Amino acid sequence: MGFHKPRLGKDVRMGTPTDALELYARYYRMFATCRRPDCGHRREVPLILLLKAFSPKTTLAEIGARFRCSKCELRGARIESEFVGPTNDGR
Numbered sequence: 889m890g891f892h893k894p895r896l897g898k899d900v901r902m903g904t905p906t907d908a909l910e911l912y913a914r915y916y917r918m919f920a921t922c923r924r925p926d927c928g929h930r931r932e933v934p935l936i937l938l939l940k941a942f943s944p945k946t947t948l949a950e951i952g953a954r955f956r957c958s959k960c961e962l963r964g965a966r967i968e969s970e971f972v973g974p975t976n977d978g979r
Contacts, residue, residue, distance in 0.1 A: 904948070905947060905948055905949030905952075906947055906948075906949070907947060907948050908944065908945050908946065908947055908948075909938060909939065909942055909943075909944050909945070909946050909947075909948070909951065910944035910945065912935065912969050913935070913939070913944070914973065915971060915972055915973025915974075916935065916969045916970065916971060916972065916973075917932060917935070917969065917970045917972050918932070918933045918934075918935050918938060918967060918968070918969050919931065919932050919933065919967070919968045919969070919970065920933050920952070920955050920965040920966070920967060920968075921965060921966045921967075921968055922957040922959065922960060922962055922965060922966075923962060923964055923965060923966055924957070924960055924962045927957060927959055927960040927962065929957050929958070929959040929960065931958075933967075938951065948967040949967075951967055952964055952965045952966060952967045
């Protein structure tokens with residue numbers, strides 16, 4: 889499921905374009921980020937709404953291609969995820 893980097897004590901996973909939505913069904917928050925470097929618009933997208941609008945087999949690239957930035961109107965977004973589930977490493 890992509891790669892992860894520590895950020896403020898949490899693991900952030902940026903999915904690869906070939907990841908299916910069903911891989912993120914539990915313990916993740918999804919974000920749509922504008923691809924334009926000078927825009928930087930980022931919005932959380934509830935996973936429940938994504939699962940209602942798209943098939944669980946839909947890839948993150950297909951979902952991101954359907955989004956449009958409400959700030960700069962650029963079509964296409966980068967879909968990112970943040971792990972919010974339980975951890976077993978004593979944190």
